[in-house]
Amino acid sequence: MKILSKLSIAAAAALMTTAVFAANPDVGGAAMFENKNIVENAVNSADHTTLVAAVKAADLVDTLQSAGPFTVFAPVNAAFDALPAGTVDTLLKPENKDTLTKVLTGHVVAGKVSAADLVSKIKQSKDGFYHFQAVSGDALSAQMRGRKVYIYDESGNASLVTIADVNQSNGIIHVVDKVLLPK
Template sequence: MKKLFYPLMLGLVFAGFSCGKSSIENQTATVAGSAHTPGQSAVVDDDSKPNIVQVAVSSADHSTLVAALKAADYVDALTNVGPFTVFAPTNAAFDALPPGTLDDLVKPENQRKLRDILEYHVLLGAYNPDGFVNGRNLGTADGRSVSVLKAADGSITINGAKIIGTVPASNGIIHVIDQVLLPK
């Protein structure tokens, strides 16, 4: 056993030195210096097509949604590979909620409730508008479901919220909606 142990240890020591001290120090400093390791949202990639969160951040009409994603600690989930379909309410949709609703939801003690509402706006998989089937129920990320209605004129509603725009993203698709979806 000793004959195998010493060469193995010696090999590991030399491998450690060949990797460079600064690399090891950087890794240690990163882990030791941060209480919360950043997730996928911390990755910087200026060459690829933007992901769902990056698209939302770049939209002036979705600043309330972005603030809610941050308050619910749900940004990293939606920057992952996916694919996801996100029903993204506009700022006007959030403004139409009863007074005080949003202020109450973004309180730290209501983070889980807010996250449940946001997950109700997410489907696993990418659904293009032509893939929606009238009367179909689709399972949401929170384990519930939303209902699709397709009108004769081609307009689509999800639980009564009208899809007013569609934006592709690198990890799925965003359907802009005119109402906030609230689970029952």
């Protein structure tokens, strides 16, 4: 009986240690730290340099460093590169700050929504989609195709969640492969 008790305690300790110290996935070749905020982590990702430049141009750094919590669907550089030629350069111009802000806040949801939360809400829905709203006011939807989660913008464009559940001190990031655009 003493052996079983020691094994149970050791197994429980190992399980708790694994859960507590489970590492965030790397993003863009960089470690992501749960004790850093969204901006502090994003600046280290080689895959998010365009997003970081856009966040700076839209003056959203302070917002995304605040307490939140926020859920950010973070498009990779290739997602911005896939937009029509000149789109990013145009959005980054000071005179287009309002449009840039609308596009970027269309990737942000108030609160911390994990991949498990998204899947649960999708499964509870009647139409196979979880419908929710970005802080920009734009409608977003999540759907599962097989084991993959896609986020849809108002025009019905789908963006695949390629890396889920990157925990931050002020929320969570899900890396996506397309830019979500307002209608």
